[in-house]
Amino acid sequence: MTAPLLEVRGLEVDFLQYERGLRRRAVPALTGMDLTARAGEVVALVGASGAGKSLLAHAVLGLLPPNAVERGTVAVDGEPLSPEQRRRLAGHGTTLLPQSASFLDPLSRIGRQVRRTARLAGHADPRRAAEQALAERGLGREVLRRYPHELSGGMARRVLVAMAVLTRPRLLLADEPTTGLPTDLVRTTLREFRVLADAGAAVVLVTHELRAALDVADRVVIVRDGRTVDVADPAGFTGDGAALAHPYTRALWQALPGNGFRVPEVR
Amino acid sequence: MLRADDVWFRYGSAQPWTLAGVDLQVADGEVVGLCGPSGGGKSTLARVLAGHLRPDRGRVTVDGSEPRARRGPHPVQLVLQHPERAVDPRWTIRRALAATGAGDDAIAALDEELVRPTWLDRYPHEISGGELQRVNLARALLTRPRFVVADEITASLDAVTQARIWALLLERCRAAGIGVLAVSHDRLLLEEVAGRIVDRTPVPDRGPA
Numbered sequence: 001m002t003a004p005l006l007e008v009r010g011l012e013v014d015f016l017q018y019e020r021g022l023r024r025r026a027v028p029a030l031t032g033m034d035l036t037a038r039a040g041e042v043v044a045l046v047g048a049s050g051a052g053k054s055l056l057a058h059a060v061l062g063l064l065p066p067n068a069v070e071r072g073t074v075a076v077d078g079e080p081l082s083p084e085q086r087r088r089l090a091g092h093g094t095t096l097l098p099q100s101a102s103f104l105d106p107l108s109r110i111g112r113q114v115r116r117t118a119r120l121a122g123h124a125d126p127r128r129a130a131e132q133a134l135a136e137r138g139l140g141r142e143v144l145r146r147y148p149h150e151l152s153g154g155m156a157r158r159v160l161v162a163m164a165v166l167t168r169p170r171l172l173l174a175d176e177p178t179t180g181l182p183t184d185l186v187r188t189t190l191r192e193f194r195v196l197a198d199a200g201a202a203v204v205l206v207t208h209e210l211r212a213a214l215d216v217a218d219r220v221v222i223v224r225d226g227r228t229v230d231v232a233d234p235a236g237f238t239g240d241g242a243a244l245a246h247p248y249t250r251a252l253w254q255a256l257p258g259n260g261f262r263v264p265e266v267r
Numbered sequence: 268m269l270r271a272d273d274v275w276f277r278y279g280s281a282q283p284w285t286l287a288g289v290d291l292q293v294a295d296g297e298v299v300g301l302c303g304p305s306g307g308g309k310s311t312l313a314r315v316l317a318g319h320l321r322p323d324r325g326r327v328t329v330d331g332s333e334p335r336a337r338r339g340p341h342p343v344q345l346v347l348q349h350p351e352r353a354v355d356p357r358w359t360i361r362r363a364l365a366a367t368g369a370g371d372d373a374i375a376a377l378d379e380e381l382v383r384p385t386w387l388d389r390y391p392h393e394i395s396g397g398e399l400q401r402v403n404l405a406r407a408l409l410t411r412p413r414f415v416v417a418d419e420i421t422a423s424l425d426a427v428t429q430a431r432i433w434a435l436l437l438e439r440c441r442a443a444g445i446g447v448l449a450v451s452h453d454r455l456l457l458e459e460v461a462g463r464i465v466d467r468t469p470v471p472d473r474g475p476a
Contacts, residue, residue: 048425049396154305179423182304182452208425255430257455263430 003078005171005202006060008035011072013052013059026069029055032227033072037171037202042193044205044213044234046252047223053206054099056223057173060204061096062087076171091120095169099176101156104148110134110159111144117163133162153180161189165196172196175206190216210237210252222249269293269316269343269414269446274325276315285311286322291465293414293446298437300457301450303467309450312467313418316448317345329413340367340410348419350399354391360402361387367409374409381405381435397428401435408439415440418450433460 011033014026030052037043045053058064060074062083073080076089090096105113114134118126134143137158148156157177164172174193178186186209193203194216207213213220214234222230230246237244240260241253251264269292276286285308293299303309314320316327318334318341326333329342347353354363360382364374374387382405386394394402400420407415417436421429437460440447449460457464 046425048428049423051425152306180305208423210426252426255426257429257453257459261430261433261459263434264427 003075004036004038005077006035006037006204007073007075007078008033008056008060009073009075010034011056011059011070011074013055013064013071014069015065016067016069028226029068030059030226033223034228034231035204035221037204039170039200039202040197041218042197042203042205042216044207044210044217044220045223046207046210046213046220049208051223052226053208053223054175057096057175057204057206059083060086060173061090061094063090063096091167093170095164095167095172097160097164097172097174097177099179101148101151101153101160104156104159106148108147109144110146110148110151114144114159114163114166118166121167123166129166130162133166134159137162154182154185157181157185157189161192165192169196170201172201172203173206174203176208177205178207178209178212186212187215211256220249222246222252224248268295268330269448270326270328271312271316271322272326272328274312274315274322274327276311276320276322286315288325291316291448293448295413295446296441296444298440298447298449298461300461300464301448301467302452302454302457302464305452307467309452309467310418313345313416313448313450316414317341317343317416319345340412342413343416344407344410344412344414345416345418346400346403346407346420348422350396350403351391353403354399354406356391359388359390360394363391363402364406364409367406369409377405377409381408381439397424397432400424400428400432404432404436404439408443408445411443412445414446414448416448416450419452421456422451422453429456 011030013030014028016024016026019025033052033056035045047053059070064070070083074086075081111130114130115126118129123129131141139155139158151159178189181189190212193205197203205213205217214237217234220232220234221228222232230249232244232249237253241250244250244253254260254262271289271291274286274289275284277284289312301309315322334342361374381401386398391399421432449457451457
């Protein structure tokens with residue numbers, strides 16, 4: 001069996017902060033993250049806000065700030081890589097689909113930014129590739145001349161998806177790509193990830209929306225307070241969740257509106 | 268009774284109408300769900316009801332009269348999706364709560380389920396998003412409102428935290444007879460929390476008759 005495209009083992013991240021004067025303290029952010037994504041898979045990373053999901057995605061890309069201290073291994077194609085090595089892969093096989101439109105350059109028109117992405121990804125005709133990628137997502141040529149602040153939230157999200165797909169990623173890390181989108185757009189966006197995975201990519205879908213993730217995910221990784229607590233089969237999320245082994249995973253399922261909306265007894 | 272009668276609103280005279288002749292009633296102690304796609308004017312209606320925006324036509328009334336500014340807290344309190352945008356990042360939780368006019372006693376007497384005493388001297392970024400949303404709710408409730416408009420208050424939270432926050436809000440409002448307008452794109456959520464659900468669809472582009 002070939003090595004998984006991405007394998008994260010026991011990843012811990014601390015942030016060093018200055019307290020008073022030169023005294024430093026380490027604030028733990030991730031305390032034991034495990035994640036495996038194989039080619040052809042969509043892996044959903046689900047957990048509460050503040051559980052460290054986005055941080056994990058940024059760590060995989062080597063994009064943590066300088067005051068972060070990292071332990072554990074992140075291997076790509078079976079080879080453990082340093083943060084610097086991972087950073088070199090960013091945009092070259094590994095792509096982050098960021099959480100919000102604030103990752104777009106506010107002072108540059110959409111057309112220019114998407115064409116740049118297409119050019120950097122080595123498309124022969126960046127202009128056509130950019131227009132086509134936007135058109136496939138229902139965005140006409142008029143969008144090319146707009147600035148990011150002139151797009152609605154849903155349009156900006158589609159622009160980001162178009163840019164991510166243009167990079168032809170082997171590994172896509174999608175960070176909350178559907179928050180705030182209407183239901184039909186959520187489904188369309190998630191289907192894009194399924195198509196990418198079916199074509200041989202590995203997709204890590206970071207989300208707090210469990211129900212939407214179940215439609216496309218091959219596996220669901222549940223994280224809580226900076227660590228991986230469970231890896232569950234999407235088929236187990238049915239009925240009252242009796243098939244789910246881990247109590248927190250079951251609590252998440254049973255707390256969903258329509259599944260009982262139950263509040264667990266203990267915090 | 269909170270009423271909107273034939274409310275029209277647009278963001279500037281050259282813009283299309285966002286709200287065109289909206290009528291809505293929420294009775295004391297009633298929980299009404301407001302559902303609809305994004306861009307349908309749900310949040311605009313929420314802000315008009317809470318007095319953050321003034322309607323171009325029509326009236327918003329509480330018990331038959333329009334709430335006056337500068338007579339204490341507005342009887343309709345708005346709670347928003349992103350709690351971190353609703354509190355001053357340089358104020359401690361205690362100071363944010365005290366800004367409602369509540370005294371030390373009232374803050375100390377807050378239910379621990381809603382706000383833990385250990386959070387009071389922390390800053391907003393030192394507690395989690397779900398915890399900060401509970402502070403945000405507590406702040407709205409400290410003003411002793413007649414109505415709470417909850418605009419996607421749990422849309423960025425996980426399911427467990429969502430269920431916990433709604434349980435707290437509904438229990439408090441039931442006890443005090445506060446009416447609630449729950450705004451969400453999530454129909455399943457509204458079916459859990461609301462007694463009845465009102466649908467909003469985007470208005471066609473036309474002027475008032």
